[in-house]
Amino acid sequence: MMLWRQFVMEWRLYSRDRVALFWTMAFPVVLLLGFGSIFRDGASPRLSLVRVASLAPGPRDAALDAALGDLQLKVQVLPKAEAETRWSKGETAAQLEPDGDGYRLRLNSYLMAQAGATAGLVNQAWLVAQSRLSGAPEPRRVPTQVESPGRKRSANYAAFLLPGLLGLNLVSMGLFSVGMVNVSYREKGKFRRLAVTPLPKWIFLLGQVLHRLTVTVVQAAILLLVGQLVFGIQNQGSFLHLLLIMTLGTGCFMAFGFALSGFADTSEGYAAISNLVFFPLMMLSGVYFTLDTAPAWLQHTVALMPLAPFLRALRTVFNDGGSLAGHGAGLALVAAWGLAAFALALRRFRWA
């Protein structure tokens, strides 16, 4: 009964706070629309190549052009002077120049991810062109197929991003909305009046957790709706599993916020502490990209953090329609982090 009143009051006060409403409800949608639109057309952005025009184009150039044309590559042919200007501005990732009886590639050391991939494609085209020039039979290619890991359907980057954003929302809600609010309330003395009442701390904390939990559900529902309406992304798995994972994640990251708020006396101090936790968690847990190429020790460390297993389970259900059977250990890890954080929060929580 006490808990219910606390929960209802949290909602009532929250719904009167327009700024908080915007940041929790509208901002993630803006983020999804922004990122989703940038990467809407394909799984990866298109690679581009600057080709310096030959002074006297011959059959070799024509064969290479034909071979390049078959690839997923945007080729821009420029005169030498113009290509050099572009290069010196740093806009070119890879530049192909005629060199003797062949070619030379210049790769931009700052843009190696694109430049490296482009170099591979150019080399492939050059091999094909040489083979055609020598009259050999057309080389065969390995057939490829683009698929999501769960094989249910081929999903694009926006579909990969959506669960990441759901997870990120939970973390930022926990660290910034819950933790920050608690520190600033304590700083302003808003808890002192509660401290002289018989209201048990755990009811107050649990009331907040339940409120944020329901806020998260509403927020997730809005994101899913926008994802479906704008990008045609659908939840492939069971909504019950989705709710289960989201609830677990919310509880865990709320508790993180509560626990951290016990370690800061001022809002400024809390901002530093929470960013210290937030950024590594965000960058290393596979919100935006996977960590397959990171060193092994880093991957092992990250695997012990709660966000990565949470996101894996979320993507299994949401993107691939898979079951949670293989995620027991991961979700147990999330729950353990949550319980540990809540216990720490209760220990460290101060009214004043």
Added chain:
Amino acid sequence: MNGSALRIRGLHKAFPKVIAVAGVDLEVAKGEVFGLLGPNGAGKTTTLEIIEGLTAADGGEIEILGLTWSRHGREIRSRIGVQLQSTSLFNKITPREALDLYGSYYPRCRPTSELLALVQLEEKADAHHITLSGGQQQRLALALALVNDPELVFLDEPTTGLDPQARRGLWDVVRGMKGEGRTVVLTTHYMDEAEALCDRLAIMDHGRVIATGTPASLIAELAIPSVVELTFNGSAPDPADFAARLGLAVEQRGDLWEIPTPDPKALLPRLLETAEAAVIPFQQVHIRRATLEDVFLHRTGRSLRE
């Protein structure tokens, strides 16, 4: 009205840079309005916050309604009412919601409409807390202190920042509490408030209780029930020469001279004579009864408002 509502022995509290409470003993009887009077920084608020369980003491014993914090924290909280020096509530909560919510924390609570009427906040019952004036917020804080029908009420500087009319209104509420049989412990640095409201007082300075008693007995103990004041047009001159001629202590306080006396009637002719002879350019002579202000001045050599 038997037994004590509050009993404190040897209370100590030191902060990193200052000793706030340096050995306070107090005893408050049930049904009494008890005042802690003292200047800012005397340790009144710290003493009160230790009693209320907000601050941990470094040493000392506290017994509230016969209970102790270590064993009966929850029961103490449900039987006391607290108005903090500044009550910061959630910005967008309304008085009605706040009273309903805080009432729900207690096993027994008073109806919100009754409390709203008591502090005359019916018209603002549904306004957001942040839009209330200072006086209205203060009245809401007082209503919140009464929400659980408490036996013992703590009011920390309840009238600071209120206009004179609002202060009178609040005094009536405090007298009403006494009428209902509640024990009230309040802090103030207004001597008139202490005199008007309190059955008994403890005067605090530098973390210690320097005097305890009823307002009347504290003033009577001074043995100088009256003070003659000479006011000047402009600043008061140095009184040393005049004091020597008069053969009495003359204190300069701001723009006036004060001469404490047990018998103003006998002093007055001699005073005027001496003033005439010394060509003292005074404007007016006042005779007033001694107040708690004089008690404090006498005990500490300083004024309450300093």
